[in-house]
Amino acid sequence: MxxxxxxxxxxxxxMMIASxxxxxxxxxxxxxxxxxxxxxxxxxxxFFMVLWSLDCMPCMKELKMLGEFHQKYxxxxxxxxxxxxxxxxxxxxxLITEYGLQTVDQWVFDGSFQxxxxxxxxxxxxxxxxxxxxxxxxxxxxxSGQLHxxxxxxxxxxxxx
Amino acid sequence: MKKSRMNITKIALGIVLVCTALSSQASMxxxxxxxxxxxxxxVAQPASLRCASAxxxxxxxxxxxxxxxxxxxxxxxxxxDNMGKTFSTPVAxxxxxxxxxxxxxxxxxxALDKKNDIYVSWTKPLEKRFTGHIRFSYSRDGxxxxxxxxxxxxDLSVSGHRFEALGVNxxxxxxxxxxxxxxxxxxxxxxxxxxxAALYYVWSDDAGKTFKANQKIIDHSCECCxxxxxxxxxxxxxxxxxxxxxxxxxHSLVKFLGKDKPGNVERVSFDNWQVDSCPHHGPDMSVAxxxxxxxxxxxxxxxxxxxxxxxxxxxxTYDKAINFGDYNAAASHPNVVNIxxxxxxxxKQFDGKQESIWLQRSIDAGLSWLKPEKIAVAKxxxxxxxxxxxxxxxxxxxxVEDGFKLIPxxx
Numbered sequence: 138m139x140x141x142x143x144x145x146x147x148x149x150x151x152m153m154i155a156s157x158x159x160x161x162x163x164x165x166x167x168x169x170x171x172x173x174x175x176x177x178x179x180x181x182x183x184f185f186m187v188l189w190s191l192d193c194m195p196c197m198k199e200l201k202m203l204g205e206f207h208q209k210y211x212x213x214x215x216x217x218x219x220x221x222x223x224x225x226x227x228x229x230x231x232l233i234t235e236y237g238l239q240t241v242d243q244w245v246f247d248g249s250f251q252x253x254x255x256x257x258x259x260x261x262x263x264x265x266x267x268x269x270x271x272x273x274x275x276x277x278x279x280x281s282g283q284l285h286x287x288x289x290x291x292x293x294x295x296x297x298x
Numbered sequence: 299m300k301k302s303r304m305n306i307t308k309i310a311l312g313i314v315l316v317c318t319a320l321s322s323q324a325s326m327x328x329x330x331x332x333x334x335x336x337x338x339x340x341v342a343q344p345a346s347l348r349c350a351s352a353x354x355x356x357x358x359x360x361x362x363x364x365x366x367x368x369x370x371x372x373x374x375x376x377x378x379d380n381m382g383k384t385f386s387t388p389v390a391x392x393x394x395x396x397x398x399x400x401x402x403x404x405x406x407x408x409a410l411d412k413k414n415d416i417y418v419s420w421t422k423p424l425e426k427r428f429t430g431h432i433r434f435s436y437s438r439d440g441x442x443x444x445x446x447x448x449x450x451x452x453d454l455s456v457s458g459h460r461f462e463a464l465g466v467n468x469x470x471x472x473x474x475x476x477x478x479x480x481x482x483x484x485x486x487x488x489x490x491x492x493x494x495a496a497l498y499y500v501w502s503d504d505a506g507k508t509f510k511a512n513q514k515i516i517d518h519s520c521e522c523c524x525x526x527x528x529x530x531x532x533x534x535x536x537x538x539x540x541x542x543x544x545x546x547x548x549h550s551l552v553k554f555l556g557k558d559k560p561g562n563v564e565r566v567s568f569d570n571w572q573v574d575s576c577p578h579h580g581p582d583m584s585v586a587x588x589x590x591x592x593x594x595x596x597x598x599x600x601x602x603x604x605x606x607x608x609x610x611x612x613x614x615t616y617d618k619a620i621n622f623g624d625y626n627a628a629a630s631h632p633n634v635v636n637i638x639x640x641x642x643x644x645x646k647q648f649d650g651k652q653e654s655i656w657l658q659r660s661i662d663a664g665l666s667w668l669k670p671e672k673i674a675v676a677k678x679x680x681x682x683x684x685x686x687x688x689x690x691x692x693x694x695x696x697x698v699e700d701g702f703k704l705i706p707x708x709x
Contacts, residue, residue, distance in 0.1 A: 192401075193576040194428050194521055249678045251648045255628070259650065262598055262628060264575045281598070282545075282575035 163239070164226055166247035167218055172257050175216055175244075176275060183293055184214035186269045188257070191221050191228055193265040195283045202286050204236035213293050218244040220253075220265065341370040345388050348701030350374075352405035352680060355694045355704070357687040358414045363704065364441070366408035366418050371395025373406045373420050375441050381692075382704030391435045391444040397423045399430065399460065402681070403524040403578050407464040409472075416441050417472055417506055419450075419464040428521075430460040432476050436506040450500050452512045453480040458495055461580075463527035465534045470505035471557065473534045475527055477519055478512075494541040495521045499534075501558065515560050516540070520547050524580030530589060533557065537566065537583045537593060547571050549581050549595050551610065566616065567606065569597035584636045584684075588612060592641055592664055594632040605632045605645055609664050622658060622670070623647065629656070635684035635691050639663040642691045642707055644673075644682045655682045655695060657707065674705060 165171070175186065187203065189196035203215060217238060219229045223245050233239055246253050254263055258279065261267055270278045270292040278292065338349035347353060350367030357363055363378045365385070372395055374388035399421040400406060406420040416437040423430045431454070435447040451459035458479030465473045477495040485492035497515040502508060520539035527536050533554040540550040542565070549566040571577075581595035591610035597603055605623040610616050623629025627647040634643050641660040646653060655674040660667045673693070680696035693705040 190576075191427065192522070193578075195575050197427070198574075251628075251653055251678075252650075255648060255650050259626070259628065262577075262579070262596075262630065264573065264577045264579070264598065266575060282573040 163243050164230060165242075165244045166223060167244040167253060168247050169252060169256050171244060175242075176271075178242075179214060179216070179271065180275070181273060182214055183273050184216055184271050185289060185292065186216040186218065186271065188218045188220055188261075188265060188267040190219060190265050191225060191232065196266045199266040199268075199283050200233070200236040200238065202284070202289075203241075204238050206286050206289055207238060207241060210290075210293070213289075214242070216242045216244070218246070220246050220250060220263075223247050345369040345372065345374050345390075346701075347374075347376065347385055347388070350400070350696070350702075352400040352402065353694070353696055353702060354405055354407050354683070355685060356408055356410060357685060358410045359412060360414065361687050364408055364410065364416065365702065366391075366406040366420075368398040368400035368406055368420070371398065373398060373418060373435075375408065375416065375418060375437070375444070377441065378704075381706070382702060385702075386441075389441055389444065391418050392433070392447050396433075399423050403522065403580055404461050407462065409464050409466040411466050411470040411505070412468040413470065414440065415470060415505060416444075417464060417466050418444065419462050419474055421460045421462055421476075422449075423460075424456050426456050428458050428460075428479075429456050430458065432459050432462045432474060434464075434472075434474065434506060434509075436472075445506070448509075450474055450509050450512075451476070451478065451498070452500075453478070455480065455483065457483050458521070459498075461522070461525055463525040463536065465527040465529055467529050467532040469532065471532070472502040472506045472509075473499060473527060474501075475499040475515070475525055475534070475536050475538075477521060477525065477538075478514075479521075481514070481517060492517075493544065494518045497525070497536070497538060497540075497552075499536070499560070503557070510558065513558075513560075515552055516550070516563050519550075520577065522576040522578055526581055526583050528583050528585045530585045530591075535583065535585060535591065536560075537581050539577065539580060539595075540565075545572050545574050547573060547577065548597070549593075551583075551591075551593070564610075564614070564616075566593055566608070566610070567595055567597060567619065569599045569602035569606070571597045571599040571602075573598070579630065582633045582684075584634045584641070586636050586638070586663065588663075590663060592634045592636055594634045594643060596630060596632065605629050607632075607634070607643060607664065620667075622667070623656065631681040633682055633684040633693075635686050636663070637686050637688065637691060640691075640709055642684055643667075644684055644693050646679075646682055647672075653677065653679050655693060655705075657693075659707075659709075661709075673707075674703070676700070 268280045353367035355365040373391040376386045376388040421430045431449045433447045435444045462476040478498040482492040497519045518541040523539040525538045555561045579596045584592040589612040604625040606619040608619040632645040643658045652675045658670045676697035678698040683694040691707040
C-alpha cells in the first residue's frame with residue numbers, strides 16, 4: 138500500500154523518464170567549437186578523451202575496457218566522442234549504457250566529419266579508436282588503436298604525481 | 299476505506315500512463331534529429347541520385363554511364379547518355395526494402411559484361427553489429443528489370459560477410475570477394491584467438507544465375523577497408539589490406555591463375571603500420587592491357603605514412619613505392635586508373651576550410667609523374683573515384699552541394 142503513496146509515484150515517474158531520456162539528454166552535439174569547450178570544462182584536471190564509432194569493431198573492445206576502468210576509477214575523467222551521426226543517437230546511447238558508461242561525458246559528431254576531425258587534430262586521419270590523454274597542463278598524448286587499461290592507469294598516475 | 303484505496307489506485311494508474319507517454323515522447327523527439335541536408339531529409343520523396351550518399355559508376359560498351367546507389371532501403375540503378383548531365387529514371391534493384399551499407403568504404407557496386415548485362419552487389423547489414431550478408435542481382439534487359447536479389451555467402455550465420463568487391467569478365471563470369479568472419483566466430487567458440495577477418499570469394503560461370511561454393515583465399519585480413527577487384531585477361535586480381543603478424547596492417551594482392559584458382563598471396567606494402575584500429579581506408583588498383591598493375595594505398599606508420607603508389611610489373615616484381623599527396627593536409631582515399639601508358643591518380647585533401655580533389659598524371663605508365671594539381675573543391679563530399687570509357691578518364695565525385703559530378707580529366 139505504501140508504494141502507492143504520491144511521493145513514491147513521482148519518484149517512479151522520474152525514474153521512468155530518466156531511464157529513457159537521461160543518457161540521450163547527456164549526449165552533447167559535437168560542433169566546431171566543442172573541442173575548445175571540452176578543454177575549458179576540464180581545466181586543471183587530467184582526462185582521457187576517446188573518439189569512437191558504431192561501425193568500428195576495435196572500438197567495442199575500447200569501450201569495454203573503459204567501462205571496466207570507469208567502474209574501478211570513477212574519479213578519473215573520461216570524455217567519449219562518437220563520430221557517428223546525431224540520427225544514430227539512440228543506438229549510441231544504448232551501446233554506451235551496455236558498457237556502463239552512461240554517466241560519462243558523451244558527445245556525438247554534429248556536422249561534417251572532415252571539419253570536426255580537423256578541429257580536434259589535423260594530424261589525425263580518422264582511424265578509430267583514437268585516444269587523447271590530457272595532462273593537467275592540457276598537453277596531450279595521442280594514440281590510435283585500442284589502449285590497454287594499464288597504459289591508461291599509468292597516464293593518470295603519472296600526471297597525479 | 300475501500301473507496302479511498304480505489305481512488306489511490308486510479309491516481310497511480312493515471313500517473314503511470316502519463317509517465318509512459320512522457321517517457322516515450324522523450325525517445326521519439328530524440329529520433330527526429332538528423333544531419334541530412336534539408337532537401338534530402340524526406341525519404342517519402344522520389345529516390346534521387348542527388349541524395350544518395352555513396353554511389354558507384356561504370357561505363358558500358360556504348361559509352362553509357364551506369365550508376366548504382368542506395369536510397370531509403372533500395373539499391374537503385376540509372377544511367378546517363380550525356381556524361382552525367384542528366385540521368386534516366388532510377389530502377390529499384392530490390393523490390394522489398396532492406397538495410398543497405400552505403401557509407402564510405404562500403405557501398406553498392408555495379409559492373410557490366412560485353413553484352414551490357416548489368417550486375418549489382420551490396421552488403422546488407424544484419425541486426426547484430428558488424429554482421430551482414432552479401433547480396434547480388436543482375437539485369438538482362440538493359441536495367442529495366444533486375445533478378446530477385448540472392449545472398450552469395452553460403453554461411454548464413456549472423457556473422458560478418460561485408461565489404462564485397464564485384465568483378466565481371468567479358469564472358470559474364472561473375473566474381474565476388476569479401477571480408478568474412480565465419481572462421482573467426484568458429485575459433486572464438488573454441489576459445490581460440492583469431493585476428494581480423496578472412497578473405498573469401500565466390501564465382502559464377504552462368505552470368506550470375508548460380509554460384510559455386512564459397513572459398514577462402516586467406517585468413518587474417520583487416521576487417522573494415524574496401525576490397526578491390528579488377529580483371530586481368532578475364533581473371534580476377536584482388537587487392538586488400540591484410541594483417542601480418544599480430545597487428546601489422548599492410549596490403550596484399552592475389553592474381554588468379556585459372557577461373558577457380560587463386561595464385562599465391564603477394565605482399566604489396568611494407569609500411570609496417572601496427573595498429574589495432576579500423577583504418578576505414580582501402581587501396582585501389584588499375585590493370586593495364588600489358589599486364590602491368592598500378593597500385594595505390596594509404597598507411598599511417600610512424601616511419602612510412604601517407605599515400606603510396608607502386609607498379610607490379612608483368613614478371614610479378616614490384617617497383618619501390620613512391621609517396622604522394624600532402625600528408626599535412628590529410629591526403630586520403632587515393633584512386634588510380636590507366637588508359638594505355640597514361641595514368642591518373644586522384645585523392646582527397648582538407649586544408650581546414652575546404653575539401654579538395656587533387657590529381658597527378660603520368661604519361662609513361664607511372665615511371666614519372668607531373669606536378670599535382672587541385673581540380674575541384676567542396677565543403678562536404680564523398681571520396682573521389684576514377685573511371686574510364688577507354689578513351690577518356692573521369693572522376694566521380696558526390697558532393698552535398700551539387701550531388702553527383704563526373705569530372706572529365708585532361709590527358
